[in-house]
Amino acid sequence: MRHYEENSASAAGRIVALAMVVDGALAPSELRALTRSHLLEHIDIDIDTFHGLLEDLCNDLLTSSVKQGHVELEPATIDSLLAEVTEPDLRRRLLRAMWAIADADGVLADAEATLLARACAMWSAESRFIKESAGA
Template identity: 30%
Template sequence: MRSYPVNSPEAAARIVALALIADGHVSLIEIDTLQRHDIAQRLGLSAEAFRDVLHGLCEDLQVQAPMAWTDPSRIDPRLIGDLIDDIDDPGLCAELIQLCRTVIEADHHVADGEALMLSTAFVHWHRRLSPQGASHRTARAA
C-alpha cells in the first residue's frame, strides 16, 4: 500500500477515493458530485492529483487485497482501518466523514460496501479521538 504522510491531502483524498469505490464502481453521478462540491480542492489537491490518488488506491487494492468486484463489501475492515489511521486530526476526520457521505449518498443508494466503509471510519475515528478512547488507550499502554 502506498504511504502518505499523516493528515496529508493525499491521505485524506485516499479516504474519499475509498468511499468512491466501496460499492465496486465509480458512477458518473459520483464524479459529478466530486466536481460540484470541489472535493479535490477542499482537500488541497488538483482534480488530476485526486485522480492519481484514486488510481493508486485501485492499484494497491488489486495487489494487497484482491477481491471479487462483484462483492465490494469484501474490503477488509482492517485494511480500511489501516488507511483511516493516516488521519488523526479531529477536524479533518469530521470533514472526511461529511465528504464521504456526500459522495456515497450522491446516487441516493447506500450499498453494503459503502455502509461498511463509512461506519468503519466513523467508529474507528470515534474510538481513537474521543476522550474515552484516549483514556482507554492510555490505560492499555500502562
C-alpha cells in the same frame, strides 16, 4: 497498500477515492458530489492529482485485496487507511464528503455502509472529535 504521511492531502484523497470505488463502481453522480463538497480545494489537491490517487488506490486494491475474483477489503486494511488521518477537522470534512458520495447514486451499498460505519466508530472514539462536532 502504500502508506502516506499522516494528515496529508494524499491520505485524505485516498479515503475519498475509496468511498467512491468501495462499492465496485465509480458513478458520475459521485464525482459531482465530490465537486460540490469542495473537499479537494480544502486539502489542496487538483482533480488530476486526485485521479492519480484514485488510480494508485485501484492498483493497490487489485494487487492486495482480490479474493475469489472480487476486491474485498479486510477491516484491518480499512482501519489502517483511516488511521492516516488524525486531525479532527479533517476527519469531519472527510466524513461529510464520504456521506455525500455514498448518497449520490441513491444506493447505499453494503461496502459503503461498512466504510462509513468504521470511519464513524474509529474517528468518533476520540473525545476531541465528539466535543468539536457538537459545537459545529
